[in-house]
Amino acid sequence: MTILLIYVAIFAAAMTGYSLVRGLFTRKHDFTSLKTVTFGDESAVSSNRVASIISVLSIFLIWCSFTGSTLVPGFLHVPGPFVGKASIAYQATAPDGSTDDGIILVDVHQASEAADLAPLDAAADVGFARDRSLDMVAWRSTLISRNDLLPDAPEAVITSVDGRPVTPNGEIEIPSGLVRMTDKGSLAFEPAKGWQMEPIWLPAPETVVARFIEISKNGYQNVTLWENLSWSLYRVLVGFFLGSIVGVPLGYAMGLNSWFRGWFDPIVEFMRPVPPLALIPLIIIWFGIWETGKISLLFLAALWIMVIAARSGVSGVRITKVHAAYSLGASKWQLLTRVIVPNSLPEIFTGARVAMGVCWGTVVAAELVAAEKGAGKMIIAASKFQNTDIVIMGIILIGIIGYSIDILMRMAEKWLIPWKGKA
Structure with missing residues (x-):
């Protein structure tokens, strides 16, 4: 919740600051600025590159701040965990009412560092409340065992910590953390955790980059990184291609023929809301866990999207264009190739972009189930050993590849369908 609030605050501050600066120092005189109505006009809204850059930098900055990264100055870090020497003073009371004081020295260090404990002077430690040093x-x-601290008076009980009384199931807050007493009278010390994330939950960016370089050179579990990614990409492309060559003609048939539409519409509308991941158990039973099963799953993931996109593209062709073609003497084949196909391609490309995204997410999930190679297999194998840096590295690579595929498809759409958005 704290991270979300910080991100919202950065968003609001950046948008307000950019709007003020733009209003003071820039005056646009383009087609959009001359419009009398822009709110609600899609053609007047384009992606703001400055906002995109600030968004990415904000996420990166938050990541660095909450992981104590060395890539940003220390003053940008949120408070981290307590690291150093903690001194916990306690008082024990024997059954006869006598009391004795002791000190527990705790060296709190990072997991990658060694403890630095100075030996205690045993000769100076008199009484039944013994001093003790430990690291964590x-x-x-x-947990601090009561009997370990009070060997000479096992019936004694700890009654105060740092001069404040403590009872079973109570807790005392000290500058270095929190001291709790269990229901049996033992003490547990929990150092202050701060706001930073523990590396096992969220490693710093430089740790992820170092792991990426290492796996790029040496691979992971005898498989290179590029081999894992290429296998995932190969499965997506094959599944998407098969889904397209079946889905697009079927969509055209449903858009042009009432019998085809009536026959296949219940099937398409029934399968459309079913998540591809729900089909994994059935695919494994039918086709096994090898390549045939994975590609079949991706084929089904792309099929219904491409059918609906092609059907929608045909249905969206303006009837005035159809009438114009017929009035000029066009045959049905000419109408299909010269009017319907060109005007339905924008919808089909939009569906293709959606289908590629669904296939890319589905292949990773399919590889989590059973695969010898693939990005999903690498992620699930790393998670079993709590290698969070590899998991995050895999997620980032999957996102980058998916985004790159979408950009390539947008570029292909602009090149192949320059008439999109024009009457």
Whole structure:
């Protein structure tokens, strides 16, 4: 929730600041600025590149701040966990009412660092409340056994910590963290965790980059990184291609012929809302866990989207264009190739972009189930060993590849369908 609030605050501040600067120092005189109505006009709204850059930088900055990254100055870091020496003073009371004081020295260090404990002077430690030193890792908690502290008076109980009384199931807050007493009278110390994320949950960006370089050179579990990514991309392209060559003609048939539409419409509308991941168990039973099963799943993921896109493209052709073609003596084949196909291509390309995104997400999930190679297999294998840096690296690579595919399809759409959006 804290991260979300910070992100919303950055968004609001950036938008307000950009609007003020733009209003003071720039005056646009383009087609959009001359319009009398822009709110609600899609043609007047385009992606603001400055906002995109700030958005990416904000996410990166938040990531660095909440992981203590060395890529940003220290003053941008949120408070981290307590690391250092903690001194916990306690008082124990024996059954006869006598009391004795002791000190527990705790060296809290990062998991990658070694403990630095100075030896205690045993000769100076008199009484039944003994001093003790121990080490622990940041973000963890440690239990202090009562009998270990009071060997000379096992019936004694700890009654106060740092001069404040404590009872079973109570807790005392000290500058370095929190001291809790269990229901049996033992003490547990939990150092302050701060706001930063523990590396096992969210590693710093430089850790992910270092892991990327390492796996790029040496691979992971005897498979190179590029081999994993290429197998995933190969499965997506084959599944998408098969889904397209079946889905597009079927969509055209449903858009042009009432019998085809009546026959296949119940099937398409029934399968359309079914998530591809729900089909994984059935695909495994029918086709097994190897390539045939994965490609069949991707084929089904793309099929229904392409059918609907092609059907929608045919239905969206303006009837005035059809009448104009017939009035000029066009045959049905000419109408199909010269009017219907060109005017339906924008809808089909939009569906293709959606289908590629669905296939890319589906192949990763399919590889989580059973695969020898693939991005999903790499992620699930890393998660079993709590290699969060590899998991995040895989997620980032999947996102980059998916975004790159979408950009390539947009470029192809502009090149192949220059008439999109024109009457």
